[in-house]
Amino acid sequence: MTKEKMLQPFSFHVLKSDGAARRGELVTRHGKVQTPAFMPVGTQGTVKGLTPEDVRGTGAEIVLGNTYHLMLRPGAERIAALGGLHTFMNWTLPILTDSGGFQVMSLSDLRKVDERAVTFRSHIDGAMVELTPERAIEIQTLLGADIAMQLDECLKLPAARAEIARAMQLSLRWAERSKRAFDATAHNGYALFGIVQGGDDLSLRAESARELTAMHFHGYAIGGLAVGEPQDVMLKIVTETTPMLPAEHPRYLMGVGTPHDLIEAVARGIDMFDCVLPTRNGRHGMAFTRYGAINLANARHANDSRPLDPESQHPAARTYSRAYLHHLTKANEMLGAVLLSTINLAYYETLMAGMREAIAARRFAEFCHLATAQWERGDLPAL
Amino acid sequence: MTKEKMLQPFSFHVLKSDGAARRGELVTRHGKVQTPAFMPVGTQGTVKGLTPEDVRGTGAEIVLGNTYHLMLRPGAERIAALGGLHTFMNWTLPILTDSGGFQVMSLSDLRKVDERAVTFRSHIDGAMVELTPERAIEIQTLLGADIAMQLDECLKLPAARAEIARAMQLSLRWAERSKRAFDATAHNGYALFGIVQGGDDLSLRAESARELTAMHFHGYAIGGLAVGEPQDVMLKIVTETTPMLPAEHPRYLMGVGTPHDLIEAVARGIDMFDCVLPTRNGRHGMAFTRYGAINLANARHANDSRPLDPESQHPAARTYSRAYLHHLTKANEMLGAVLLSTINLAYYETLMAGMREAIAARRFAEFCHLATAQWERGDLPAL
Numbered sequence: 001m002t003k004e005k006m007l008q009p010f011s012f013h014v015l016k017s018d019g020a021a022r023r024g025e026l027v028t029r030h031g032k033v034q035t036p037a038f039m040p041v042g043t044q045g046t047v048k049g050l051t052p053e054d055v056r057g058t059g060a061e062i063v064l065g066n067t068y069h070l071m072l073r074p075g076a077e078r079i080a081a082l083g084g085l086h087t088f089m090n091w092t093l094p095i096l097t098d099s100g101g102f103q104v105m106s107l108s109d110l111r112k113v114d115e116r117a118v119t120f121r122s123h124i125d126g127a128m129v130e131l132t133p134e135r136a137i138e139i140q141t142l143l144g145a146d147i148a149m150q151l152d153e154c155l156k157l158p159a160a161r162a163e164i165a166r167a168m169q170l171s172l173r174w175a176e177r178s179k180r181a182f183d184a185t186a187h188n189g190y191a192l193f194g195i196v197q198g199g200d201d202l203s204l205r206a207e208s209a210r211e212l213t214a215m216h217f218h219g220y221a222i223g224g225l226a227v228g229e230p231q232d233v234m235l236k237i238v239t240e241t242t243p244m245l246p247a248e249h250p251r252y253l254m255g256v257g258t259p260h261d262l263i264e265a266v267a268r269g270i271d272m273f274d275c276v277l278p279t280r281n282g283r284h285g286m287a288f289t290r291y292g293a294i295n296l297a298n299a300r301h302a303n304d305s306r307p308l309d310p311e312s313q314h315p316a317a318r319t320y321s322r323a324y325l326h327h328l329t330k331a332n333e334m335l336g337a338v339l340l341s342t343i344n345l346a347y348y349e350t351l352m353a354g355m356r357e358a359i360a361a362r363r364f365a366e367f368c369h370l371a372t373a374q375w376e377r378g379d380l381p382a383l
Numbered sequence: 384m385t386k387e388k389m390l391q392p393f394s395f396h397v398l399k400s401d402g403a404a405r406r407g408e409l410v411t412r413h414g415k416v417q418t419p420a421f422m423p424v425g426t427q428g429t430v431k432g433l434t435p436e437d438v439r440g441t442g443a444e445i446v447l448g449n450t451y452h453l454m455l456r457p458g459a460e461r462i463a464a465l466g467g468l469h470t471f472m473n474w475t476l477p478i479l480t481d482s483g484g485f486q487v488m489s490l491s492d493l494r495k496v497d498e499r500a501v502t503f504r505s506h507i508d509g510a511m512v513e514l515t516p517e518r519a520i521e522i523q524t525l526l527g528a529d530i531a532m533q534l535d536e537c538l539k540l541p542a543a544r545a546e547i548a549r550a551m552q553l554s555l556r557w558a559e560r561s562k563r564a565f566d567a568t569a570h571n572g573y574a575l576f577g578i579v580q581g582g583d584d585l586s587l588r589a590e591s592a593r594e595l596t597a598m599h600f601h602g603y604a605i606g607g608l609a610v611g612e613p614q615d616v617m618l619k620i621v622t623e624t625t626p627m628l629p630a631e632h633p634r635y636l637m638g639v640g641t642p643h644d645l646i647e648a649v650a651r652g653i654d655m656f657d658c659v660l661p662t663r664n665g666r667h668g669m670a671f672t673r674y675g676a677i678n679l680a681n682a683r684h685a686n687d688s689r690p691l692d693p694e695s696q697h698p699a700a701r702t703y704s705r706a707y708l709h710h711l712t713k714a715n716e717m718l719g720a721v722l723l724s725t726i727n728l729a730y731y732e733t734l735m736a737g738m739r740e741a742i743a744a745r746r747f748a749e750f751c752h753l754a755t756a757q758w759e760r761g762d763l764p765a766l
Contacts, residue, residue, distance in 0.1 A: 044716055045714075046711060046716050046717075046718040048716065048717050048718065049432070049717035051721070073710070073713065074706070074710045074713075081686065082686070082704060082706050082707075083688065088707055090702055302457065302461065303461060303465070305466065320473060321471070323457070323461070323465050324428070324465075324471055327427075327456070327471075328427075328428075331427045331428075331456060333427055334431050334717060334721070335429040335430075335431065335433065335434065338432060338717070
C-alpha cells in the first residue's frame with residue numbers, strides 16, 4: 001500500500017441521485033465501497049459458514065463485525081495483538097463494527113444502564129462486563145474497524161415516551177463521549193458514525209438528528225428500528241428522519257431488512273444496510289430470489305431439478321437443483337446452510353448493484369417497480 | 384464426451400511398484416483416479432460443509448457415497464430421476480458407493496439378517512426396509528456409482544469364530560448374487576468390487592479371498608476392519624490378505640484410517656481408502672498436518688498467529704492463523720468445521736500424492752520414514 005493511499009481520509013461522495021435515492025461511494029482505509037451498500041453480518045469474526053472468498057464472491061465490499069461478541073470472545077486486545085480483525089478473519093476489504101449496545105440489550109440476561117456505562121453479564125462465561133462509550137471506541141479501534149459506531153442505549157419497543165426520551169438523551173451524551181474518545185485516538189481513513197434514536201416518536205428523532213449533526217460525525221445511522229415494528233412504522237421514521245441528516249454524509253439504516261425494506265429505504269435516501277436475514281434464513285432453508293422468498297424445506301421441491309434462478313449472476317443459484325437444496329435442508333446438512341447463505345447474500349448484493357445502476361441511470365422507480373412485480377408474480381413457472 | 388470415451392471399460396493398471404506398494408490408475412466412466420487414492424466420504428450426497436469445488440480443491444479425484452443414507456433419503460429412484468448422484472450433488476468425477484451393509488449394522492437399531500436379505504428399521508422415519516444383494520446393486524446402479532460394492536454382512540467384533548465364519552459364508556453367497564445382478568444390468572465403464580470378510584481369523588480371510596477371486600470382480604475390498612481393533616491386528620490382516628488378492632485388480636481397505644494407517648496399508652499393497660476421520664475430526668477442532676494431529680480447541684493456540692502449515696499446498700492451511708481456527712472452534716462456528724475439513728482432506732490428499740510420487744521414484748520407504756519422523760517430532764517449533 002502506498003503512503004498516499006494509507007493517509008487518504010475517510011470520505012463519502014454522492015455520485016448521482018434519483019429522487020431521494022443516492023448512488024455514492026465510501027472511501028475507507030481498506031478500500032472503496034459503492035453505495036447503496038449491503039453489509040453481510042460477520043458476528044463472531046466470520047460470516048457464518050462462508051470463507052472470505054465466498055463472501056467476496058457474492059459481491060459484498062464491506063462486512064459488519066459485532067463488538068459485543070468479539071469483546072467477549074476472543075477479546076479485542078487479543079485480536080489487536082493478532083493484527084486486527086481484518087487480518088484475524090482474513091478479510092482485506094472494509095469492516096464496520098457496531099458498538100455492542102444493541103446486543104447487550106438483546107443477548108445478556110442481566111444489565112444495568114447508568115450515566116457512565118452499561119454493565120452486563122456475559123452470555124458466554126457469566127462474567128460481569130462494563131461497557132462505557134470510551135471503551136466501545138477503544139474496542140473498535142483495537143479491532144481496526146474502518147467505520148466505528150457510537151455507543152447508544154437501545155430500548156425494546158413499545159416503551160413510554162418519557163423512557164424513549166431518556167434513552168435518546170443518554171445516547172446523545174454517549175455520542176459526545178464516543179466522539180471525543182474517537183478524535184483523541186483515531187487515524188486518518190477511519191470513521192465514526194452517530195446513531196439517531198427516539199423510537200417511534202418523530203419529535204424525539206428530530207431532536208436526536210439535530211444534536212448529532214451538530215457534533216459532526218462522518219456518517220449517521222438510524223438505530224432502534226427493525227426490532228419487530230410493522231414496515232410502515234419503520235418506513236415512516238426513515239421518511240421523516242432522513243431529510244434531517246446532512247446530505248453530504250452517508251446514512252445507515254441499522255439491522256434492515258427484507259429485499260422490499262431495502263428498496264423502500266434506498267428510495268428514502270439510505271446508503272447502507274446490514275441484516276442477518278439472508279444468512280440466518282439461509283441456515284433455515286429459505287432462499288431469497290428474484291422470484292421472492294422460497295422455502296426449500298417444502299416437499300414441493302423434492303423432485304424439482306431446476307436451479308433457484310437460472311439467470312442469477314452467482315453460479316450457486318444457477319447450478320444446484322431445488323431438489324438438492326431441499327435434500328440438504330431436510331437432512332440438516334451444513335452444505336445447505338453454506339449454499340443458501342451464499343445464494344441469499346448474492347441475491348442481496350445483486351439487488352443493491354441493480355439499485356445503484358438504476359439510480360445512476362435515473363430509472364430507480366422503474367427498477368423498483370419491476371423488482372417488486374417480479375416478487376409478486378412469484379416463483380419460476382413450472383417446466 | 385466422445386462416444387469412444389463413453390464406452391471405455393473400467394480398468395486398473397499398476398504403473399509402478401516399490402516393494403508391495405503400488406502406483407496405479409483406475410479408469411472409470413467419469414474419469415481417471417490415480418492410486419493409491421483417498422476417497423472423502425460424502426455420506427448424504429455431500430462431503431459435509433464442502434462444495435464440490437472445495438472437495439476438488441483438496442486434490443480428491445473420487446468421493447464415496449453411502450447407499451444406506453441415500454436409499455432412505457432422498458431415495459435412489461428419486462436421485463435417478465434427477466439424473467443420478469453425480470448430477471444431484473454436482474460432482475463430475477468418479478463416485479464409489481458402499482452397499483449399505485455396514486451402516487445397517489451401525490445405524491439401525493432393529494435389524495434381522497437371513498439368507499435372503501437384511502431387514503432393518505430406518506433411523507429416519509422408523510419404516511421397515513429390506514435390503515437384498517440384488518436391491519443393493521439396483522440402488523447403486525440408480526445412483527450411477529462408478530464403483531459399486533457387493534452387499535455383505537458386517538459383524539461387530541469380537542465375535543465367536545463360528546459366527547464370523549457364518550457371516551463370511553453368507554457374504555460370499557451375497558457376493559455371487561450381487562455379481563449376477565450387476566452383470567445383468569451394468570454398463571461399460573462401471574465396476575463392482577467384492578468384499579473380503581472373515582474378522583480377525585486368517586484362515587477365514589483366506590477362504591473369503593479365494594472364493595471371491597474365483598468370481599472375477601473388478602476389484603477387491605477388505606471389509607470388517609477399522610471397527611475399533613488395535614492397529615497391529617488390522618495391519619496383520621492386511622499383510623496376510625493382500626497377497627491373496629489378484630495383483631492386476633485394485634485393492635480397497637474400507638473405512639481406514641489415520642495417516643499412519645494409510646502409509647502402512649499402502650506399504651502392504653492397498654490402492655484405495657475411505658474414512659470419515661479427516662472430516663469428522665475437522666468438525667471437532669482437530670487438524671491433521673505434516674506435524675501430526677493438532678487439537679485446535681487447546682488454549683495454547685489462542686494467541687498463535689502462525690498458520691497450521693506454512694508450506695502446505697492448500698491455501699487454507701497457509702492462510703488462517705491457529706488463533707483464528709481456535710476461535711472458530713471454541714465459538715462452535717460453522718466456518719471452523721468447513722476450514723478444518725478442507726485442511727484435513729488436503730493433507731490426506733497431499734500425503735497420497737506424496738506416496739504415489741515416492742512409489743514411482745522407488746523411494747517409498749524413505750518417504751514413509753520422513754513423514755513418520757515429522758509426525759513424531761511434533762508441531763512447528765515456536766517462533
